[in-house]
Amino acid sequence: MEALLKRELGTCLLKRAGHSGGGCISEGQSYDTDTGRVFVKINHKNEARRMFDGEMASLEAILSTNTVKVPGPMKVVDLERSGALLIMEHVDMKILNKYSSKLGEQLASLHLHNRRQMEKQKKEMQTVGNVLKYGNFTCLVGLYICVFCVCEGKGLEQSEVVNKFGFHVATCCGYIPQVNDWQDDWVSFYAQQRLQHHLGLVEQSYGDREARELWAKLQLNLPQLFTGIELVPALLHGDLWNGNVAECSDGPIVFDPASFYGHSEYELAIAGMFGVFGSSFYNAYHEKIPKTDGFAKRQQVYQLFHYLNHWNHFGDGYRGSSLRIMKDLTK
Known part of the structure; x- marks a missing residue:
């Protein structure tokens, strides 16, 4: 080697x-x-x-x-x-300590990045529209070239706007590949490509009748948990627990990602399961991305994926936690 x-x-x-x-x-x-x-x-x-x-x-x-x-x-x-x-x-790292608040702030900035790119693109298109309405052709051509340079030239990856949920390659949360096919609708994406995918693996390995029956009920209830929520694709780390965060000399660092574009709240689910992120982290995060109605219930929905993922990785010691959440969400 x-x-x-x-x-x-x-x-x-x-x-x-x-x-x-x-x-x-x-x-x-x-x-x-x-x-x-x-x-x-x-x-x-x-x-x-x-x-x-x-x-x-x-x-x-x-x-x-x-x-x-x-x-x-x-x-x-x-x-x-x-x-x-x-x-x-190689980065010299140690356990996250003094930069917990900064991690919350920076993670929120990561989640807001695509939204900000969308807003920037919208303003640029409005400017182009104003030139079309009030300007002449020469001004329009000059402005178009300027906008094109921003979107297609320097910083292409930073300027790219993503309007769907998914990712351009498969990513793995653990060693099991995630289905990241692009979809317009987040609830459909999450139900089909996260929960249904792992419940299918559970069915193959265990043939668990109770899990199958609970999922039949839960998938009917999922859409109402997202009523009135604005769902904008956000780039996620995808596996943000304490084993995948640290700090170095100049601030926090994250690693071992399983990224895709999804709902920003998804990111906090596995962090909350192990209770290792302190109040300073959450306060800084929610200062930028405030909680919305139904946040706690949706955290259960997102934690369900991770319990199912653990069930498929490490065995039926995670069965009880998976079924408990499904029962809570179908009451």
Whole structure:
């Protein structure tokens, strides 16, 4: 593997830096190279390439918003036998402590980024419309070129507006791929591509009759939980729990994302399940994105996905929590 890394990085020096880590999905190791230190995630499963391609696309998307820090992604490399590597910037990190409030503020900025791009595009189109109405053709051509440069030239990724829910590649929350097919309607997207997908996996593995019956009732109740709520696609980290956040010398950092464009409230569900984000985080977040009516119920709906995801990853120890939420939501 080290010979492969040397070749892919174009480096003569490749020395383990002593910084290693790992979770239940992948291992990690830092290396010193000719051009600096890198961090390499390693996974030997056949599905590793798809998982790391999704993670790299997620890191690139978050990085392009210039809102919250992530390790800079470099490349995904296939291992010679089975599995893949994800090579990224090495960042010295420690447990999130003094930057909790700043993380809440920056996370809200991430969630608002696409909305702000929409508003910016709308203003630009209104300006074009005004030129059409009051100006002459020469002014219109000049303005069109200016708007085109903003949207299509420098900062293309930062200026892109997303009007649907989904993502351009599959991403994995854990090792199970998420269905990210683009849809106009958030409730349909979430019901079909998050809850139904995982309940289908539960059915395949366990044939759980009670889960099947509860889902038949719950899917009829879902739309009313979103009545009167403005649903604007927001770029999400997708797996924001305490194991995927930290801080470095200049502020908070998030990593191991499973991104897609969804409802901003979705992001807070797994954070709330483990109770590790303090009041300063939530106060800063909700200062920018206030809670709306029905927030608590929708948090249950979003936590249901994560309990089902855990059920499919780690077994029926998560069955009880999954069914409890479904029962609460169908009362």
